[in-house]
Each structure stands twice: as structure tokens, then as C-alpha cells.
Amino acid sequence: MTDWKAATFNVNGIRARLPVLLEWLDAQRPHLVCLQEIKCQDKDFPESAFSEAGYRAVWKGQKSFNGVAVLSTEPPDQVVSEAGDEILDSEARFLAVKTRGVWVINTYVPQGRSPDDPAFAYKLDFLKRTARWIASHFTPEDPVLWTGDINVAPDPLDVFDPQRLDGKVGFHPEERKLFQEILSWGLTDLFRHLHPEEKQFTFWDYRLPRSVQRNLGWRLDHMLVTRPLVRAARDCFVDTAPRTRPKPSDHTPLVAVFHLEDLAG
Known part of the structure; x- marks a missing residue:
């Protein structure tokens, strides 16, 4: 079996970003891609463009906001679009699929606005409920990948200015503490596991002038994996192109790249 390549990408509007996304799919040829913030209703999802590119798509849309999708080179064995949870299902932010024996949970976690806004408590609740859903359906010995825009930078290495940004949404102590509690169930932050000292980001704010050139970024997008996928992992990297x-x-x-034959240990 060849290596299995999985990816996550917050596209911030799938129709606006379609040329960039298709170009990237052609260059990287991942087997599975989790997309967030597709920002379109179900009827407007550009399924035919992905079919022509060799991908099957499942999606959960919402007008103008949110939305998640999964693209894969083969149809998933199972799809869960409703978690049975009033918070996880209240907006288009949760989608899970099973493929090649791996369960992939794709989430677009709310940003949270500011620590004193009710949206911040909602964000924490969303994270807790996702972790609870995973724990109620799987064990740490099942091959599980929780990925997406999780909207938390867990460590000082994950933001461009940890002193100035400490306490801001996305790098708030309460979020970072919760992130570690979630990992303690049996999940590993795969990028940090494989690159313990590397300062690499996945998000650069439009509002900051020349943020990419100045590398004023945050690491907000994650691959959180159970032990079998840690064993199977070959690489995890950010593609800035x-x-x-x-x-x-x-x-x-x-x-992330996995050698799935290693899942059994």
C-alpha cells in the first residue's frame, strides 16, 4: 500500500478560492482533504469541479458563513453529518467520515471573538463537545484523526509574538489549557510531535500589512491523532504556497502522510 496523504485547509470561501484550491490539489494530490469555511449553501457547492479533478465530495453548507467539506479520491465508507449534539449541529461546523479504516473528524471551531464575549464560552463548549463525541465513539487505540481549523494556538512557539498576544482569543490561557486536556485523552498534536522546535504557521491575518512576508502568523490548523496514527505517521508539514x-x-x-500498513503496530 502506498502512503496515504491527508490535508486540512480553511479556504475562506470555496467559490472565491476555487482556482487556488484546484491548483494546489493538482500539485499535492492528497488522498483526502478536509475543508473549512466553505461559505456556500449545499446547492451551490462546486461538486463538478472536484469530480473533474478526480475527487469525491461530501459537504455541509450554510449561506455566507461556516461550512465544511471532505474531498477524497475514493468514496468514504461512512459519513456522519449530524453529531446528535445541539451545539455541534447548530451550524455547519462538523463533518466526519471513515476511509481506509481511519475515522476523520473535520471541524471548523468558532473563533470566539473576545474573551468577554459569549462567543468565547460557545467556542470552549464546542471544543469540549467535540472531544466528548470522539471519546464516546472511539478509544485512543482506534485510528482517529481530528483535524480542521481548531482556532487555538497551543504554545508560545505557535504565534508570532507570544508576549503581546497572550490572553487574546486563539492564544488565551483557558483555550491552551483546554487544548492540553483534550490531548490527554489520547490524542497527539502531530505537527508538534514531529517538529518539536519548528516555528511554522497556518494563518496570517489579512488585516496586518504584509503579514505573510513578515511572518506574522498563528498555528491554528491541526492534525490531532490517536496512537495508531502516530505510529503510522511519516510526515506532517505546512504548505505555504x-x-x-x-x-x-x-x-x-x-x-500529513501516513503509512497505513503500520496501523497495527
Whole structure:
């Protein structure tokens, strides 16, 4: 079996970003891609463009906001579009699929606005409920990948200025503490596991002048994996190329490569 390549990419509007995304798919040829913030209703999802590129698509859309999708080179064995949870299902932010024996949970976690806004408590609740859903359906010995725009920079290495940004949404102590609690169930932050000292980002704010050139970024997009996928992992890397293209998303893809024959240990 060849290596299996999975990716996550917050596209910030799938129709606006379609040329960038198709170009990237052709260059990287991942087997599976989780997309967030597609910002379109179900009827407007550009399924035919992905079919022509060799991908099957499942998606959960919402007018103007949010939205998640999964592209794969083969149809998933199972799809869960409703978690059975009032928070996870209240907006188009959750989509899970099973493929090649791996369960992939794709989430677009709310940004949270500011620590004193009710949206911040909603964000924390969303994270807790996703972790609870995973724990109720799987064990740490099942091959599980929780990925997407998780909207938390877990460590000082994950933001461009940890002193100035400490306490801001996305790098708030309460979020970072919760992130570590979630990992303690049996998940590993794969990029940090494989690159313990590397300062690499997945998001650069449009509002900061020349943020990409100055590397004023955050690592907000993650691959959180159970032990079997840690064993099977060959690489996890950020591909900055799409963020440098014309009319880019403010995020860029995070990619992981697994040798699935190693899942059994």
C-alpha cells in the first residue's frame, strides 16, 4: 500500500478560492482533504469541479458563513453529518467520515471573538463537545484523526509574538489549557510531535500589512491523532504556497502522510 496523504485547509470561501484550491490539489494530490469555511449553501457547492479533478465530495453548507467539506479520491465508507449534539449541529461546523479504516473528524471551531464575549464560552463548549463525541465513539487505540481549523494556538512557539498576544482569543490561557486536556485523552498534536522546535504557521491575518512576508502568523490548523496514527505517521508539514497565490485564503494547508500498513503496530 502506498502512503496515504491527508490535508486540512480553511479556504475562506470555496467559490472565491476555487482556482487556488484546484491548483494546489493538482500539485499535492492528497488522498483526502478536509475543508473549512466553505461559505456556500449545499446547492451551490462546486461538486463538478472536484469530480473533474478526480475527487469525491461530501459537504455541509450554510449561506455566507461556516461550512465544511471532505474531498477524497475514493468514496468514504461512512459519513456522519449530524453529531446528535445541539451545539455541534447548530451550524455547519462538523463533518466526519471513515476511509481506509481511519475515522476523520473535520471541524471548523468558532473563533470566539473576545474573551468577554459569549462567543468565547460557545467556542470552549464546542471544543469540549467535540472531544466528548470522539471519546464516546472511539478509544485512543482506534485510528482517529481530528483535524480542521481548531482556532487555538497551543504554545508560545505557535504565534508570532507570544508576549503581546497572550490572553487574546486563539492564544488565551483557558483555550491552551483546554487544548492540553483534550490531548490527554489520547490524542497527539502531530505537527508538534514531529517538529518539536519548528516555528511554522497556518494563518496570517489579512488585516496586518504584509503579514505573510513578515511572518506574522498563528498555528491554528491541526492534525490531532490517536496512537495508531502516530505510529503510522511519516510526515506532517505546512504548505505555504497557496497563501502566496493571488486572492488567497488567510489560511494555508496542513498536510500529513501516513503509512497505513503500520496501523497495527
